[in-house]
Amino acid sequence: MAIVKWKNPRLYDPWADLQNLQNEINDLFNYDRVPSSTGLFDRSVTPAIDFVEGENDYTVKCELPGLEQKDIDVSIASNVLTIKGSKEENKEEKKGKYYKKEIWSGSFQRTISLPATVDSSKISAELKDGLLTIILSRKEETKPKQISVSVK
């Protein structure tokens, strides 16, 4: 072995592994993402997303490391946002061995139902360092209105 994972005893928290295991088991029970299967041998994968509901806009972040603009397809229909794409691993014939293989490849799709209609003319999507950020503006009529109370 030319390379070995090293655990620094100063950094190594004996509780962390147990905590991670517990979280993973909890996630299994809270699993509400149904991976859509695309084919018999196509493993469907789901990149992690964040969806933040702000006062005037919604922000969607999606982790897509190693993908380029041409690999990603973002579309919106009424109030459903879809992020689609595919991540191909390089299929070169290589002579060697893998010590570890954790990176997935294949096609993915995430759909998000937006709580309200958005202004489809004001959508910005930016891909930077493998992180896709989509900002959608809410329509004027769906923004929460402040009602001033007058005291008599």
Added chain:
Amino acid sequence: MDRKKEIENKKRRFPASTDIFQDEEAVVLTMEMPGVSKENLHIKVDKDLLIIHGERKADEDAGHYRIREIRQGDYYQEYTIDDTIDREKIEATISNGLVTLKLGVKESEKPRKITVQVK
């Protein structure tokens, strides 16, 4: 108990998803670090210790998180490398949050072909 608190107070660190591939020429590590730019990637070699640290700034978006799956914190992993790795032949590239780290194997360690002479 104090130690546990100390760990909790530190910024969270976790290893990135990694592929490690070795052939005769080099050991190649591919790591997924979305959100890490060139400036925030620190790779250090200290004797036998290889430290890979991808910093991410913790940014809380104002508003209510309806879905939260992206982990907060830094990517951090340490490896021990042995003497077969040439310290002068280590190169790293990052593009679209995908880090490729190539550790070249020393010339003296590469398998050599011995040609058989027929007389």
